[in-house]
Amino acid sequence: MRPSGRHLDEMRAVSIETGVMRHAEGSCLIKVGNTHVLCTASVEERTPPFLKNTGLGWVTAEYGMLPRATNTRNRREAAQGKQGGRTVEIQRLIGRSLRAGIDRSALGERQITVDCDVIQADGGTRCASITGGWVALRLAINTLMKTGAIKSDPMIGHVAAVSCGIYAGQPVLDLDYDEDSVAGVDGNFVMLDDGRLIEVQMSGETTVFGRSELGTMLDLAEKGMAGLVAAQKAAL
Amino acid sequence: MRPSGRHLDEMRAVSIETGVMRHAEGSCLIKVGNTHVLCTASVEERTPPFLKNTGLGWVTAEYGMLPRATNTRNRREAAQGKQGGRTVEIQRLIGRSLRAGIDRSALGERQITVDCDVIQADGGTRCASITGGWVALRLAINTLMKTGAIKSDPMIGHVAAVSCGIYAGQPVLDLDYDEDSVAGVDGNFVMLDDGRLIEVQMSGETTVFGRSELGTMLDLAEKGMAGLVAAQKAAL
C-alpha cells in the first residue's frame, strides 16, 4: 500500500558514516533512505552572554538545505537575505531536542553548535538531523572528554527522532516525500533510548486525528526508535 | 501548590468580547487570566498565487506582541527588522490550526488573515490566540454568509487550544507565566470541539516525560477544551 512497498511499521534503511568532515570536532553523514544530512558539531570555549558565569553550557543547532536537495530548485536562503519560517522552526526543534539529552552543568561553560545540512531530501529531514546531529555531538563530546576538558559525561542517553503520520487512512512509520506530501496527519517524536519523550509534534492540517491514533503512532515511534539507536551505536 | 492557588485541572477565567474593532470583518478581545489578545480577521477577495484557479481559499495568521506586554520591555520586531524565531513558529501554528477547522473549498477563492496581537502576556499567548482567532474567523465568515458570498458554512467545528505541562512534578492545566517559566515540560493541544486533535506540541527541554504523563495531559486538555468552547459559544 505504501508507495515504497514498505510495511506500515517499516523504517527506511538507516546508515550513519562518522568522521566525514576533516575539520569538525564531530561529524557524520546520516542517510535515511534517500534523505541525506551532513551533521557537524563545532565546539567553542565560550557561551552565549545569558549564560556567562552560570557554569552551564549550551548546545544549539542550525539547519540548511542545499538549493537542489529537492526535486525543483529552492532559492538559496543566503541569497534571499533570510532564513524561512520552516528553517527557523526546524533548527529550534533540533537545538531543544539535543539540549534535552545533555546535562548542561557537566558540559561546562562552552557552546557546541550542531550544523545539519541537507544534501538530499526525501522526507523526514528534521528527524534525520536530530538523529545524526546527536552522533556528531557525541563525537565532539568524546573529544572533549579525551582531552580532559570535560570530566564526567554530560550525555544523558541517546536522542533520536522519527516521523509518523496517517497515510491513506493508516498510521505509518517514517514517511518519505511521496507519503509526506499527501499525508493528512504527520509529526515527529523525539525520544531518549529509554523510551521517555522529549518532544511530540503532531499536526493534522488536512485531517484531524483521535487519541487512539496518537497511541498507535507512539507505538510505531517506539519501534522506529529502537532501529535508530541501533544505527547510532553501530556508527560509534 | 500552584502559585495562583488554582487546582491542577483548573483553567484561568476566560472571557471573549466580540466586535471590539470598528474596521475588521471579525474581531474579539480574548482574556485568559492576565493574558489578553486582540484578534481580528480580515477578508480579501484573492488568494495567494499557489491557489489561483483551484477553487480553494486560504486562512493565514500573523502574531505580534506589544513591546511592553511583558514584565520587561521587548524590542519591537519592526524596529529590529525581522520577526523572531518564536514569532514565526507561533504564527505558523495559529495558521495551521485554523485551516484545519475549515473546508477550504466551501470558503472559495478568498483569503482571511487572522491577526493576533498580544496586548498583555502572562503565559499561554499562542493558545489564547488560536481560541480567540477562531472567534474572529467565525464572525468574518458569518458576515460573508450573510452577504451571500459564501453559500454553505465552511467551518467544521470549534477550534480551540490549551496548554498543559508538568509543574513541580505534576501535570497541570493552563500554565501561567510563573509556572511556564519553570515548567520542565510544556506544550499545547489544539482540538476540535468533538475531541479530535489538530495539533499536539509537547516539549521537554529540561525534563523528559513518559507516555502516561502525556495521557494525563491529554485528559486535562479535554477538560480545558470544554470550558474554552463554552466561552466561544457565549461570546457569539
Added chain:
Amino acid sequence: MRPSGRHLDEMRAVSIETGVMRHAEGSCLIKVGNTHVLCTASVEERTPPFLKNTGLGWVTAEYGMLPRATNTRNRREAAQGKQGGRTVEIQRLIGRSLRAGIDRSALGERQITVDCDVIQADGGTRCASITGGWVALRLAINTLMKTGAIKSDPMIGHVAAVSCGIYAGQPVLDLDYDEDSVAGVDGNFVMLDDGRLIEVQMSGETTVFGRSELGTMLDLAEKGMAGLVAAQKAAL
C-alpha cells in the same frame, strides 16, 4: 459642514484611561473619537551610549499600528522587515515632543521609552500619541519620584498635540480621517500648557496657505490644547 457635524473649532470627545497595562511603569489608553492609542512608558536604568557620564537622561518613543487599525489591512511592519517612512517620522516627532517637556538633568541618567501603539485609527494618531504618551510618561516619573529615584520633578509642564487643517476651504480643528484624507492643508501643533510652542508642522501638499490662515489655525490649536490638558488632568 464637517462630515461629523462638528463645529469648525470643536474637538472630538477625548478620554484617557490610566493603568491599563499591568507591567508598565506608566500606561494609558487614549481615545480621541474613534482613534484609540495604547501608550506605555518603560523605565531603564541606563542611557544610550552618547549620554554616558553626562548626568542627563533620555526619553524616546516608538510608534506602531496594528495591521487592522484601519479600514483596509496594512502589512505588518515586522513582517515587511522594516518600519515605513511615515512610522519613522512619527516616532521621531513623539520623542522630540516629549523630550521638550522634560528637564533631562533632573531626570538623571536613565531612559524612558514611550511606546504608542495605535489600536484603531481615525485620523490624528500622532497627536493622540503625544497627548497620551505624556500621561504614561507622567505616571512613570511619578513612580520614580515615589521611590526616591528622582528627587525633583523633571517635568516642565503638560505636553499635548492637536491637528489643524484647511478642510473645504475653512480652517478646522482636530481632523478625523474623512477630513484628513481630503484636506488641502494639515498639520500638527505640539504645545506646553502655558501656550508656548514645541513643534509646528504644517504641510500644504495640495493647497498652499497664507500667514493669516496659519494664525487662525494657531488660534484653533490653542483652543484644542485647553481641552486636552483638561483631559490629561482628569485622568491623573
Added chain:
Amino acid sequence: MRPSGRHLDEMRAVSIETGVMRHAEGSCLIKVGNTHVLCTASVEERTPPFLKNTGLGWVTAEYGMLPRATNTRNRREAAQGKQGGRTVEIQRLIGRSLRAGIDRSALGERQITVDCDVIQADGGTRCASITGGWVALRLAINTLMKTGAIKSDPMIGHVAAVSCGIYAGQPVLDLDYDEDSVAGVDGNFVMLDDGRLIEVQMSGETTVFGRSELGTMLDLAEKGMAGLVAAQKAAL
C-alpha cells in the same frame, strides 16, 4: 554675534550652477555657503501604480549624503543596509514640497525623481535640496515642454526653502552648522515666490518658543525667500 559674523537676517552666499550632470534631464549644483548639494531630475514615462490611468503625474525625491560630507565620516547608508530616519524624513519633505509647486494633471502620467546628494554639509542641507531640486525640476520640465511632451507649464511658481531658528536667544535666518548644532529652536519654511506657505516645520527640542517668535521667524523667512528666488532666476 553670529559665529560667521553675519547679521541676524543675513543669508549665506547662494550660487546655483546648472547643467552640471551630462546625463540628467535637469541638474544643478547649489551652494549655500559651505553646504553644497548636487540635484538631478530624472524623467520616466510611467507613474507609480497608484496613479495608473488617473492622468496625474508624480514628483518624488531621494536624499543622500556622501560619507565625508561632514566633519567626521558617517557610515554609508548603502553599507548599513538601510536609510536612517533622518534621511527618510528629509526626502519625504523634499518630495512633498516639490509636488506642492506642480499641477500634476498638466504634468501628465510621468514621474520625475529628484535626487539631492549632499557633497558637503554645513547646515541647511534640506533647504538647499529643495531650492536646488526645484531648479533641476524646472530644467527637466523645460526639456519636456520643448519636445512637446507637455503642452502647458505645470509649474505653479518658484519653490524654495530656508531655515530659521533661535540662536543665543535671537531669531536668526539661515543657520549654519555652528549655529544649528546649538540652536534651541530651529526649523524650515518652504514657500512659493508669492509668499504663500507650503510647509512649516519648527521644532523646539531644547527651548520652546512663543507665537511672536514664530512671527519674527516668518518675517526672516520671507526675506530669505526673496534672495533664493533671485538666485534661482539668475541660474535659469
Added chain:
Amino acid sequence: MRPSGRHLDEMRAVSIETGVMRHAEGSCLIKVGNTHVLCTASVEERTPPFLKNTGLGWVTAEYGMLPRATNTRNRREAAQGKQGGRTVEIQRLIGRSLRAGIDRSALGERQITVDCDVIQADGGTRCASITGGWVALRLAINTLMKTGAIKSDPMIGHVAAVSCGIYAGQPVLDLDYDEDSVAGVDGNFVMLDDGRLIEVQMSGETTVFGRSELGTMLDLAEKGMAGLVAAQKAAL
C-alpha cells in the same frame, strides 16, 4: 619546499564523481585534494526578464560554503541575512566563466543555474567550483540534447580553472590553504581546453609581481589545465 611536498608545477589529485545528486539535471562531486565541492546544474524553461524574446539563454551560478567546511566555523550566511562580499565575487566569477564556454543562442531561451557548495575547503574552492560546475553543466545539457530540447551542442569547449601564486618567492601551481594563506601573490586562470583565456585574476596584496612572473604562472596554468580537462573527460 611546499608544505605538501608537491613539486612547484604539481597539482593535487583531482577526482570528479558524477550523478551524485538524485534530483539535479546534472551533478558532480569534485575533489581537488581536500577541497570538496558539490556542483549541481538546474534547468528552468525561462530566462531572466532582460533576455525575454531574444532567443538567448542564460547560465548563472551560486556559491556557498557549509559553516564547518573550514578549520574554524564560519557564520552561516543565511543566518547573517546576506551573502558576504567574497561569496558574491566568487559566484559572479563562476557564472561569467561558464557563460564564456556557451553559445547562448544554441542554448535557447532557458536558464541553467549551477550551484557550487563547498563541503570541505582547503584552498582553491573557486577553481574547483568552475571545473566541477562545468561538468554539471555538461551533463544537464546532455540531458536537454537527448530529449531534443536543444538541437546543436551549445558548449564551445571544456572550461576549467586553476590557481597559481607566488609562494616563498617561487611561482607554484594549485595552492592549498597552507600556501594560500601566506602567498604574497595569488590568482586564478580560467581557460578553454584549446588554451585560450577566459579570465585572468591575479592579485598581489602583500607582494607585487612582474611580467615575467605572470608569464611563468601562465605556463603553470596551462600545465594544470591539461590535467583538469583530462579529469573532466574521465568523469563524463
Added chain:
Amino acid sequence: MRPSGRHLDEMRAVSIETGVMRHAEGSCLIKVGNTHVLCTASVEERTPPFLKNTGLGWVTAEYGMLPRATNTRNRREAAQGKQGGRTVEIQRLIGRSLRAGIDRSALGERQITVDCDVIQADGGTRCASITGGWVALRLAINTLMKTGAIKSDPMIGHVAAVSCGIYAGQPVLDLDYDEDSVAGVDGNFVMLDDGRLIEVQMSGETTVFGRSELGTMLDLAEKGMAGLVAAQKAAL
C-alpha cells in the same frame, strides 16, 4: 575606428583636482574623460578588531555611484537596502590595490577609509577610483606625517589603474562606455609606478583571448600608466 576617434593606445584626458572636500584629511576630484569620481580619505585612530595590538594599520575603500551618474537612473543602493554585487566587487578591488602600495607597519595602528563616489560615469570608474583614491590617500598620509603621527613614509610608490580590452577585434587602451558596453574582452591592470603589477583582472565573457593579446594589453597598460602617474604628480 574608436567611437571617440582616439588612437588604439590613447587615453582620455586625465585631470586631478585636490583639496575639493573641506572636511576630509585628503580628497580629490579625478576626471578621466567624462568619468568623474570624488575621492576622500578619512583617518581614524583605531584599526579593525583583527589588527588590535599587531602594530599594523589598515586601508579600506568604499565605492558608490550617484543614481543619475549614468544614462538611465539607477536605484539608490541605500534605498534598496543593500550594495549590489558589482559595488562589493569594486570596493574590494580598490581596497586591495591601495593596501598593496602601503607598508602597513609604517602606517601604524590606524585605519584610513577611502571613499570613491562616482559623480558621472562613462566607463572605467573602478580604475579612476584607484588612481584618484591613491591621491586622496597620499594627501591624508602627508597630513599625518606633517603632524608627526607617522614617522617614515608608508607609501611604497604610486598606485594607479587603467582598463584595456579588445574592441572590434583590436586591443585598445582606456575603454569608454561606448566601447566597454560592447567589448568582447575587458579588464583592469593595477600597477606601481615602477611597472610591477598589483592586480590583473581580464575577463572575456563573450570572446576569449590568447596569451599574445594579453601581452599587447599589458604593453598598452604600461603606456597608460605613465600618463596616470604623471597626472598624479602634477596634482600633488
